[in-house]
Amino acid sequence: MKKLGVSLVAALFVLVAAQQAIAAKAAKPKADKPHGPAPVAKADAISEIRGDYKWGMTPQQVMDKINARIEDGYKDRIAKTAAEPAKNDKLRKQMHDETAVIKKNLVKFDGQKGPWDVSIIDQEIVQGQGESMLYMKEPKSTRYFFFDHDSLYKMFIAFDKEMLLGKNFKDFGAAMQGKFGKAQENYVIRNDSVGVKERKLDHLLWRSSTGDGLKLVDRSEFYDVYCLVLYDNSVEQRMVAARKAADANKPKGSMLDGVVGGKESDRDENDNVMDRITGKEVLKPGERRAAQQNITVPSPGAPPAGGTDDIPHR
Secondary structure (H helix, E strand, C coil), X not given: CHHHHHXXXXXXXXXXXXXXXXXXXXXXXXXXXXXXXXXECCHHHHHHHHCCCCCCCCHHHHHHHHHHHHHHHHHHHHHHCCCCHHHXXXXXXXXXXXXXXXXXXXXXXXXXXXXXXXXXXXXXXXXXXXXXXXEEEECCEEEEEEEECCCEEEEEEEECHHHHCCCCHHHHHHHHHHHHCCCEEEEEEEECCCCCEEEEEEEEEEECCCCEEEEEEEEHHHHCEEEEEEEEHHHHHHHHHHHHHHXXXXXXXXXXXHHHCCCCCCCCCCCCHHHHHHCCCCCCCCCCCHHHCCCCCCCCCCCCCCCCCCCCCC
């Protein structure tokens, strides 16, 4: 009778364990695989984001546009102080200083890794492929212009934190869809802080009727901001392929690889799970959380040169 009781308990244990395994398997999140092309964004909203800039512009042509906007912003103030030489000269000097700094914000990615490879635009950079970047501060964002052999093909807009209105990425994305139209949601599977896999919204995707791509990306984990990226899709796909090829040929497992070689780590995803549970987490290079870093979006340091206002609205 005692033997029968032990067998019954063992059977019940196996049954419960099997049920738990089935439940865990059923609850395991899976990444959505979007079917078909992304929805077409509203043309007027795309035009607003693009502004006066056109694909194919050279860095100098973009700088000329930026400087023209700066000068236009000073035009009335300079005119009103025509009879006051000291104030007039001061305004002209301020205008000159703002236009002069723009030229200093041009960066060439000639294959030598540097600070930009661990910045908010690190996932956009392709080293050694003739890519360059120019950045400027706008009233509520920082705009980065990307060039392929001196030909503009992408604009990356990092919103200032106050623009987010305390919204999480999904809620902010809903507001942006109110402006651009319904987007394609793209999810990823990743580990949370204790190694449990979670399904996370990674980015929203649209396209234009003229072959452009538009996406809203979440950079809040490290930089506390969300970013909008408008690009010539044909050039972007070529650059993405070049970046993947470079990453595939990069030595793995070094400290430099952990810092500037992307977000992935060579550590086993569960090798410190007990430390994370007990609150004694040990992080490898490149794994620091946003709250542990003093990171700001790089900006020229000059007063705002104008830009798109109030982008996130319904």
